[in-house]
Amino acid sequence: MTVAVIQFGGSNCDRDTVRALDALGIDADLVWHEDGLPESVDGIVLPGGFSYGDYLRAGAMAAQSPILDAVRERAQDGTPVLGICNGAQIGCEATLTPGAFTINESARFQCEHVHLRVETASTPWTAAYEEGDVVEFPIAHGEGRFEIEDDELDALESDDRVLFRYCNEDGTVTDEANPNGSKHNVAGIVGERETVAVMMPHPERVSLPDLGNTDGQGVLRAFAE
Numbered sequence: 626m627t628v629a630v631i632q633f634g635g636s637n638c639d640r641d642t643v644r645a646l647d648a649l650g651i652d653a654d655l656v657w658h659e660d661g662l663p664e665s666v667d668g669i670v671l672p673g674g675f676s677y678g679d680y681l682r683a684g685a686m687a688a689q690s691p692i693l694d695a696v697r698e699r700a701q702d703g704t705p706v707l708g709i710c711n712g713a714q715i716g717c718e719a720t721l722t723p724g725a726f727t728i729n730e731s732a733r734f735q736c737e738h739v740h741l742r743v744e745t746a747s748t749p750w751t752a753a754y755e756e757g758d759v760v761e762f763p764i765a766h767g768e769g770r771f772e773i774e775d776d777e778l779d780a781l782e783s784d785d786r787v788l789f790r791y792c793n794e795d796g797t798v799t800d801e802a803n804p805n806g807s808k809h810n811v812a813g814i815v816g817e818r819e820t821v822a823v824m825m826p827h828p829e830r831v832s833l834p835d836l837g838n839t840d841g842q843g844v845l846r847a848f849a850e
């Protein structure tokens with residue numbers, strides 16, 4: 626498996642992601658978006674950061690890069706695609722996944738550790754966990770509030786396409802555990818194909834033993850399966 630980690634001007638989690646994938650024995654290469662997607666890749670990460678300075682809306686400008694046409698095509702063919710944080714914003718802007726990530730309820734940039742409840746273990750991204758597991762991931766965003774039309778959210782929930790919800794340490798899902806005001810505490814979802822996922826929390830930042838927490842490895846292991 627060779628994973629392309631796509632770089633835009635302002636990406637800043639690209640190298641961390643390559644390192645976290647390498648540590649799991651997953652071959653990963655940085656790909657500058659203007660260079661196009663190599664034929665040989667069989668996994669894609671849209672990494673975190675501040676592409677184009679978050680001007681207009683976070684992810685809106687990167688989503689217009691021609692490489693996203695190639696990413697959409699490959700996603701339709703079943704190639705696994707993961708958008709992390711700014712990559713999740715880009716993924717929604719590029720219609721890889723429904724909904725949008727918009728300005729936090731606090732209207733502030735928030736950088737903190739949060740608890741997430743695993744909502745389904747039957748996707749490649751969460752197969753390493755048990756449904757109901759509580760994991761701890763960091764968030765670092767100003768525009769992480771998940772918004773979506775009610776009927777689309779109903780469809781996501783009834784199709785078991787919510788990966789993680791923000792929760793308390795004991796796994797209860799409450800407003801207090803919701804750091805950014807996301808609808809129904811949603812932190813990550815899959816698209817129409819379960820091989821396409823976006824999430825605001827950062828699995829790559831909790832994937833190396835030296836970081837003191839490896840809860841995020843399970844998400845990245847999807848690329849090894």
Ligand SMILES: NC(=O)CC[C@H](N)C(=O)O
Pocket residue numbers: 638672673674675676679683709710711712734765766767768769
């Ligand atoms: N860590 C990141 O990817 C930053 C996310 C994004 N640009 C925001 O502030 O909302």
